Amino acid sequence: MNEAVPQRTPEAVEPKTLVEGAYQRLRRDIIEGVHPPGEKLRVEHLKDRYEVGAGTLREALLLLVTDALVVAQGQRGFRVSPISIEDFEDITRTRLLLETEALRQSLQLGGEDWEASVVAAFHRLSRAEQKLGDHDSLAAEEWERRNRAFHEALIAASPSRWIRHFQHILYQQSERYRRLSLFSHPIPRDIHAEHQALFNASLARDTTRATSILTEHVLRTLDAVKLLPAEFFAGKHKS
Amino acid sequence: MNEAVPQRTPEAVEPKTLVEGAYQRLRRDIIEGVHPPGEKLRVEHLKDRYEVGAGTLREALLLLVTDALVVAQGQRGFRVSPISIEDFEDITRTRLLLETEALRQSLQLGGEDWEASVVAAFHRLSRAEQKLGDHDSLAAEEWERRNRAFHEALIAASPSRWIRHFQHILYQQSERYRRLSLFSHPIPRDIHAEHQALFNASLARDTTRATSILTEHVLRTLDAVKLLPAEFFAGKHKS
DNA sequence: TCAAGGATTTTTCTCGAGATTTATAGAAGA
DNA sequence: TCTTCTATAAATCTCGAGAAAAATCCTTGA
The missing domain is CATH 1.20.120.530 (GntR ligand-binding domain-like)
Known part of the structure; x- marks a missing residue:
């Protein structure tokens, strides 16, 4: 079968890395509205909440861009994707x-x-x-x-x-x-x-x-x- | 109009950040076959070629995951997506x-x-x-x-x-x-x-x-x- | 009161180094 | 010769600190 397409994580895969862990928890929180649409996602604040380093949290946010749940604006950080x-x-x-x-x-x-x-x-x-x-x-x-x-x-x-x-x-x-x-x-x-x-x-x-x-x-x-x-x-x- | 969807960069946007620059050049190189399908993308080697730090290059690779041109395997690095x-x-x-x-x-x-x-x-x-x-x-x-x-x-x-x-x-x-x-x-x-x-x-x-x-x-x-x-x-x- | 400009604070971006994990090579035993 | 185990090497992952940019606040002048 075709392996070239990134297969989604089947709901609850045990995260193999801190980035994946932060990614999963962030995704859940965004979908559940803990971080409402349009909210600014400041790395400095979030790294405490999710208990990872700044670089690690940035990578988790970048992964969320793949799901279109987060938008990255160069030199101006990250936001939860707006809804309409x-x-x-x-x-x-x-x-x-x-x-x-x-x-x-x-x-x-x-x-x-x-x-x-x-x-x-x-x-x-x-x-x-x-x-x-x-x-x-x-x-x-x-x-x-x-x-x-x-x-x-x-x-x-x-x-x-x-x-x-x-x-x-x-x-x-x-x-x-x-x-x-x-x-x-x-x-x-x-x-x-x-x-x-x-x-x-x-x-x-x-x-x-x-x-x-x-x-x-x-x-x-x-x-x-x-x-x-x-x-x-x-x-x-x-x- | 609907702003929630990540709009692609219209071909040649001036990169506002080192990550974006490395992302654009890497994407070009992958599409052109400089990095052939299936190739292992080692951060340590690539950071020299693209003249950025290791963390920066990792972020560029993460962005390429969005385009499904790169696949990330937790704890085992990155690869160019295979073709078939x-x-x-x-x-x-x-x-x-x-x-x-x-x-x-x-x-x-x-x-x-x-x-x-x-x-x-x-x-x-x-x-x-x-x-x-x-x-x-x-x-x-x-x-x-x-x-x-x-x-x-x-x-x-x-x-x-x-x-x-x-x-x-x-x-x-x-x-x-x-x-x-x-x-x-x-x-x-x-x-x-x-x-x-x-x-x-x-x-x-x-x-x-x-x-x-x-x-x-x-x-x-x-x-x-x-x-x-x-x-x-x-x-x-x-x- | 309001606008403009500048200084301060906040935030993002970037890098290198240390800790873990994976991959590789070599040695020992069957 | 082949497998298995161990030691070495390599790569990934993770973090904190410094540089650059953006946002905020405050002063000044009309």
Whole structure:
């Protein structure tokens, strides 16, 4: 298989180096909003919080540029990437372009192993969705993880490493926005039913139906975020 | 417009920092094959060649990870990303998926400014193609630059920063392969005619024809690279 | 009160050296 | 001769300090 594409770290790889450790924790904090969009990321302050040297922290920030979660401006340091409703619309549509194509390939090429892993991922996701009723932030975190695992399992049989690479970046981006919509706007959607339908169509290898359900599914999140008040996207903080 | 996507440096931006300078020169050298695919990139050696400190060079290498031209393996340094025929096929098809969509959007939304810049880019490219007959490596380099500018001008009116971002990465990747095919296999294609047809269809806003010409155009390069002997893709050097 | 200029503080960028880890070469044993 | 272990060499990773740039504050003058 094609080794030239940088494969993402499958969620929780034990960091082999201090840079990787700081990178993982910083990424988590940015996605979770500890460092809000637009925030200036000062190396001198952050090196204490993450308990590494200045040079090491700089390298971690540089790695986050790869994920487009941080932007570097020469001679003017680093910032958390800003967010906007236009950006999320762009993310969503580009992600759909890639993910529907990957899903098509996956449904066509996926073998028994792929089927088994999809069944397993769907099962795990269903369990997490049962526990989601009460506003437990730990359960929400687990759901987020399994939701990602389910979507990635669906397209795992696609032979295109590049599509999966870009999909991963976009999914990660959309996590920041999804988090916003969860906090402010308890969505009345029956997400489990959507996932069930997507699961059924995928195992039935019904490409047309699966891609159409996926599209609806993702666009519905876009609509939910669009309902948010504009203040959420101000995001040009100083500190 | 959407500021959240890291916009690529438009070819030759004056580097504001030593890291950026080393990054640009390293990128050029990797694309041109000075550092062949798979080569180990030892910081201690490279810092002399590029005349910067060790830490600075490490940062430049980290930036190249963003372009997927370098892979970092924790505790085991850096390598030039390997190449393979499967990878190029993947690059080409993913690039077509993105670039045809961007072209569709561009033809639909592009205004007078866009038209003017496309005309200008096509003109510059045509001039470079006239001078391409003799095997002048300087002219080939200029052609490569203008070819890229033409393709990027065509899709510049697309509102999707993410598509353009990914397209840029993939185009950069394909440059490494295109260079291979130029050196070994003087292609008998009439590239200028293909560009002319693409240009005509685009200005006529004939979306169907333009995307189909673009697809043929890009796939033809894929075929040319496929004809190369497999030795070109060995690429697991030690030094 | 406001604007402009300059001095001070903060922050970024850069480098070299020490500590760890990995890779290499050689010796010992089967 | 081949494997395994050990010692040596090489490379990576990490840190703190100094130089350069940017941001901030303060004074001065209209």
